[in-house]
Amino acid sequence: MKKINRIFLICLLSCIIMISGCAQEEFKLVPKEKIKTTNGGITGTEVGTGWSANENPEEAVKEAVDMALEGKTNKNPDFAIIFASSGSNLSLILSKAKELLGSKIKIYGGTSDSRAVMTDKGFVKATEKGYEYSKMEGKRGLAVMTINSEDIIFGVGSADFSAYTSVHEASKAAVINAILDAGKQTNELPDIILLTPTIGDEEEVVEGVEEVVGKETIILGGTTGGPTQAVFGEDKAYDKGVSLAVIYTNLPIGWTFEGGFDTKMPGSGIVTKVDGQHIIEIDNRPALDVYNEWLNGEIDRLYEKVKDPAEIRDLLTLSPIYRKYTSPSGQDYFLFSHPWPRDDTLVDRAVSTSTKIKVGERIYFSKGTWETLVNRIGNLPKNAKIKGNIELNKKPLFAIGYICAGVMGTIPESEREKLPVLINYANNNAPFIAPFTWGEQGHFPGVGNKHGNLLTSFIVVGEE
Amino acid sequence: MKLFYKLFFTLFIIFLAITIVAGCIIGSYELKDEEQCLIDKYGIMAGLTAKEIESKYTESKWPFEALSTISENEDFLFWWVLKGDGIYLADKVSFIGTASSDYFPKVDNKLGDKVYLNYKQNYGIFIKSVNTGQETLYLWLGFSLKEIQTLKMEIIISVIAFSLLSILILGVSFYFVISHFTKPIQMLSECAVSIKKGNLNKKCEIKADDELSVLADSFDEMRLGIKDRNDLLNSLLKTFQGKFGNLATILVRKNVQELVDKNQRIKSILPKSLRKSIKKSKE
Numbered sequence: 132m133k134k135i136n137r138i139f140l141i142c143l144l145s146c147i148i149m150i151s152g153c154a155q156e157e158f159k160l161v162p163k164e165k166i167k168t169t170n171g172g173i174t175g176t177e178v179g180t181g182w183s184a185n186e187n188p189e190e191a192v193k194e195a196v197d198m199a200l201e202g203k204t205n206k207n208p209d210f211a212i213i214f215a216s217s218g219s220n221l222s223l224i225l226s227k228a229k230e231l232l233g234s235k236i237k238i239y240g241g242t243s244d245s246r247a248v249m250t251d252k253g254f255v256k257a258t259e260k261g262y263e264y265s266k267m268e269g270k271r272g273l274a275v276m277t278i279n280s281e282d283i284i285f286g287v288g289s290a291d292f293s294a295y296t297s298v299h300e301a302s303k304a305a306v307i308n309a310i311l312d313a314g315k316q317t318n319e320l321p322d323i324i325l326l327t328p329t330i331g332d333e334e335e336v337v338e339g340v341e342e343v344v345g346k347e348t349i350i351l352g353g354t355t356g357g358p359t360q361a362v363f364g365e366d367k368a369y370d371k372g373v374s375l376a377v378i379y380t381n382l383p384i385g386w387t388f389e390g391g392f393d394t395k396m397p398g399s400g401i402v403t404k405v406d407g408q409h410i411i412e413i414d415n416r417p418a419l420d421v422y423n424e425w426l427n428g429e430i431d432r433l434y435e436k437v438k439d440p441a442e443i444r445d446l447l448t449l450s451p452i453y454r455k456y457t458s459p460s461g462q463d464y465f466l467f468s469h470p471w472p473r474d475d476t477l478v479d480r481a482v483s484t485s486t487k488i489k490v491g492e493r494i495y496f497s498k499g500t501w502e503t504l505v506n507r508i509g510n511l512p513k514n515a516k517i518k519g520n521i522e523l524n525k526k527p528l529f530a531i532g533y534i535c536a537g538v539m540g541t542i543p544e545s546e547r548e549k550l551p552v553l554i555n556y557a558n559n560n561a562p563f564i565a566p567f568t569w570g571e572q573g574h575f576p577g578v579g580n581k582h583g584n585l586l587t588s589f590i591v592v593g594e595e
Numbered sequence: 596m597k598l599f600y601k602l603f604f605t606l607f608i609i610f611l612a613i614t615i616v617a618g619c620i621i622g623s624y625e626l627k628d629e630e631q632c633l634i635d636k637y638g639i640m641a642g643l644t645a646k647e648i649e650s651k652y653t654e655s656k657w658p659f660e661a662l663s664t665i666s667e668n669e670d671f672l673f674w675w676v677l678k679g680d681g682i683y684l685a686d687k688v689s690f691i692g693t694a695s696s697d698y699f700p701k702v703d704n705k706l707g708d709k710v711y712l713n714y715k716q717n718y719g720i721f722i723k724s725v726n727t728g729q730e731t732l733y734l735w736l737g738f739s740l741k742e743i744q745t746l747k748m749e750i751i752i753s754v755i756a757f758s759l760l761s762i763l764i765l766g767v768s769f770y771f772v773i774s775h776f777t778k779p780i781q782m783l784s785e786c787a788v789s790i791k792k793g794n795l796n797k798k799c800e801i802k803a804d805d806e807l808s809v810l811a812d813s814f815d816e817m818r819l820g821i822k823d824r825n826d827l828l829n830s831l832l833k834t835f836q837g838k839f840g841n842l843a844t845i846l847v848r849k850n851v852q853e854l855v856d857k858n859q860r861i862k863s864i865l866p867k868s869l870r871k872s873i874k875k876s877k878e
Contacts, residue, residue, distance in 0.1 A: 158672060158718040158739060165692035166681050253688075506656040513655060545666070546659055548688040556683075557655070 176280035176382075176592075177203050178529040180250040180562045183273045184257065188220045192227040195275040198252070207233045208277035210285040210376070212325075212531065213363065214566035216257035216272040217245035221361045221368030224273070232277070237287040237312065239376035240363050241327045243566035244356030244536035247547070248274035251555055251563045254548045261441065261540055276564040278529065283592070284379040286313025286321075289362060291369040298332040302339025302373055309377040310343075320344050321377035322384055323590060325531060326352025326572050328373040329360045331408070333570050333582035334487045336373050346579035351386055351588040353533030353568025354485070360569070382528065383593040385519020388573025390467045390586050391499055391507030391538075392451060398425035398496030402488050409473050410482045413494065417480030419472055425496040426450055430472065440475040447471050448537040449501070451585050452484070452494045458577025466575075467497070469537050469584035485570050485584055501541045508534060509553025511589035512563075521593035530558055532565030533588040539567050558591070565589075598777055603769045610765060611758050618757070622750035629746050633670065633719065634710050637736045640665050641723035645734050648676070652727040657684065665736065672718055672737035678730065695735065717741060779807040783814055795822040852876065 181198030185191035192213075200206050211232055215224055219242065228238055245258045257272035278285070288309030290301035306324065310317055324344065328336040333354055340350060352375070355362055362374035378384075400421055404412035413421040423430045429450070433443050453467045468484040488494065512530060516523055532554070539547060554563060571586040644665065647658035657676075665674055666686050676684040680694050695702070702711050702720060712719045717740045725732040779801045786799035795818055801811035855862050855873055862870060 158713075158716050160673065160690070160698055160737075162687070162689035163693045163697040166694055500660065502658065502660040505659050506651075509657075510655050543663060545686070546663060549659075549684070552684070552688055552691050553657075 175282050176278065176528045176594075177205060177208070178279075178562045179203050179208075179277045180252055180564055181275045181277075182248065182250050182252055182255045184255055184271065185273075186269060186271050188215070188223040188271075188273075189227045191215075191219075191271065191273040192224050192275070193231065195273050196228065196231045196277070199275050199277045203277070203279070205279045208236065208279040210237045210239070210278045210280075210283075210287075212276040212278075212376075212564050213238055213240040214243040214248050214274050214564065215240075216248055216255075216270075217242045217356050217359050218258075218269070219271050219273065221363060225363050225366070225368060228275075237285050237376070238363050239287045239325060239327070239374050240566075241329070241355040241368075241374050242357070242360050242362075243272070243274070244539065244569065245358060246536065247539065247567055248272045249532075249534070249551055249565045249567070250274045250276070251551060251558070251560065253551050256547075261445075261536065274564050274566070276529065276531070276562065280380075280528075282380055282382050282595070284313045284315070286310055286315065286377045286379075287365075287375070288312060288377075289364040289369065289374045290372050291364060292329075292332065292371040292373075298335040299339040299342070302328075302336040303343050305373050305375050306340045306343045306377070309375055313377050313379055315377075315379060317343065319379075320348050321379055322349070323378045323386065324348060324350045324352075325376040325378070325590075326350050326373070327355060327362050327375065327566075327568075328352070328572075329355050329362060329369070329371050330357060330485060330569050332371075333485075333572060337572055337580045337582055340375070341580055347576075348580075349386060349574040350572055350580040351388060351531075351533065351574065351590055352572040353535075353566060353588065354570030354572075354582075356536050356567050356569050378592075380592065382595055383519050383521050385515040385517070385521050385527075385591040385593065386574070386589065387511055387514040387518060388571070388575070388586060388588045389507070389511075389514065390451075390453070390465060390497075390583075391504045392449075392453070392465075392467060392497040392585070393499060393503075394453065394465055394495065394497050396425075396496050396498050399493055402490055402492050402494055405488060405490055406481070408484055408487055410470070410484065410488055410494075418482040419477065419480040422452070422470060422482055422496075430477070434472075434477055440472075444469075444471040445537070445540040448541045448585060449499045451497055451499070453497050453583075454488065454492055454494060456575055456578045456581070458575065460577055462577065464575040464578055464581075465497075466581050466583040467585045468494075469535075486582060499541075501543065501546070504538050505542055505546060505549065505553070508538075508550050508587060510557060511587055512554055512558035512561075512591055515589045515591040516593070519591060519593060521591060524559065525593065526559035527561045527591045527593040530554075530561055530563035530589060530591045532563060532590075533568050533571050534565050535571055535585045535587060536567040536569055537585055538587070561591075598773070602773050603766065606769060607762065607765055610761055614758055614761065615754060618750060618754035622747070622754075625750065626743060626746060629743050630712075630740075633738060633740075633742065634721070636668075637719070637721040637738050638710070638723075640668075641721045641734055641736050644674075644736075645723045645725045648725045648732065648734065649727055652725075652729075652732075662686065668738070670739045670742050672739050673735070674737070675735040676725070677733040677735060683732070712740065714740060714743075717744060776807070779803070779811060783811060786814060786818065790818055790821065795825060 179199035181195035183191035183194035185194055246261050247257055248255045255272035257270045286309040288305040290305035292298050292301045295301035307317055361368040361370050362372050400413040402410055403415045410418040412418055448469055451467045452470050453465045456464045468486040470482045470484050473479055473481040473483040570584055571588055572582045573588045574580050644661050647661050651658055662674055674686045675682045677695055680696050682690050682693050685691050708723050710721050719738050719740055721736040723734045725734050789797045799811050799815040801808045
């Protein structure tokens, strides 16, 4: 029997060895240190960017400002751009930023979409969900850009809409204040205006600003991100208002204002009835019926399939409508609008947008993919540099972007983090800041400044 | 039962060895097939994606959708696009800007299209060169060999399970087969013991049609022969009863040797042949 036991034991041991030999752990990679790259030399302009995901607004500002000013010779910059994810306490952020950067600091900015903000240092993720669903999460993201320059003059202005008779007047006052803040006269037009209005009144804001600076002055900006929105004023934040900055410089400036959709799709109609930002009828038929036809019944199918209105809204981001503008030189420009059913149950057949489309305007149907949009965002610096005659392989001083939150929403979460990487490649790792906005404003040469959706604006300031 | 165990273990070990060898051969073929399937799968993906990169690169675009689809594979580990040694683009941003040699010092991408397998750490890398026209990039697709290891485990478990099952089945079947041979031998042995004790009436019978039944028949004939002689002796004793008194009965029925040992005088009345045999046995 001893022999049998021995044989049995040998068999058992062999089995254990064979099984344990196969049961190896799964292979896992841990990121290593990045290859060091050299930065550009010191110029007359010092730019820094910083970010924080701290939920405490004061601590977040400190972290972000410390990061932005790290290694800088001048710790009191002239100008700061601050964007905080929706839901952040902007008043506290403003007072803390002034405390850290000095009371004379010129601050421009507002809220970014609740989901994220972005700088060259990375994609700062805040909430998981967007729109109304983000309110419960309490996660925050903050991005700061500080600029100290001998070659650029900044001026900031803001207005609380409730303090003026109209949005138009408030916007005029804001831009005049900004020009005066820059030490200029109102007849001295800025090279570029950075604009951040709150949602719903963007067209009036653009018109108000244009009344002061004219249609040919470049306005680039983005509507504050939501669901709860605010902009920075001089001493406090406004829930309904505008924050803007004017830039005067002799440095080369390149900019771009573009969408990323296929405009060769069939489907177009004349808007025959509107209600504010809602399209009620297209070609005298319920707007949703017409739009659904252009989509081959996709909205009804989506409603049956996903039921979640936010998801439907995100999916429709890839099927926007657009208006066409032609400049006197014959150049066509496309102004996109993000449509979604006004009624979550689809009983009411109106289509909502966050743009004011007028009766009689022709709208067209377009299509896009998230891949096109990612690549489009990655190429923003390149396109801006080309327009500004800035060498493509030359590192600019800094860049400012406004990226549609709806566009970001269509990009799979795993891919969103690649956005700053792609921008950095095209921007030669120059510092940049980019909020995710709920509407974008930009310039069409020969046409004027317009407000649209699902667009991106990008400004690059190069060295002399 | 010793014979049974000897036979059983000999047969079992032979059977087990055959099972393991056959399992290993079949298993290794299956593993090779699976490995080739995995390599082919990633090879096709790498080829198609490389083509897409080549076509889009000139427009400063990347085929993110195709790359994202690769990431959905169960055995997918990573995708990297390398410029020289540096990771230019990756599925996970944290790897971008790091050096591939920091992770895989032994893998050299300069050799172009190839596959690198590491069974120790359970991964494989398919390397595909991407010719953009301006520069050569390298697409690395990392995949887990977990599936192959799982298959290996499945084969081992199957072999073990099959062996255990064969112990059971072989045990039962061998019991019946070997019993067929050992039972008659045991019965013959019992018969012999019985004859030794003087019981010559127990029949030694095996109901079969083989050599063992022939042996049993011969054995039984031997028993019958002894029985006949014994009966004859008994009848002789009966005949001589009273003429030689009880001496003959005593001599026949008791052990002669024992009687001689107790009383040497008995020897003198024994027949010559018996005396000789006693003497011989003593020697």
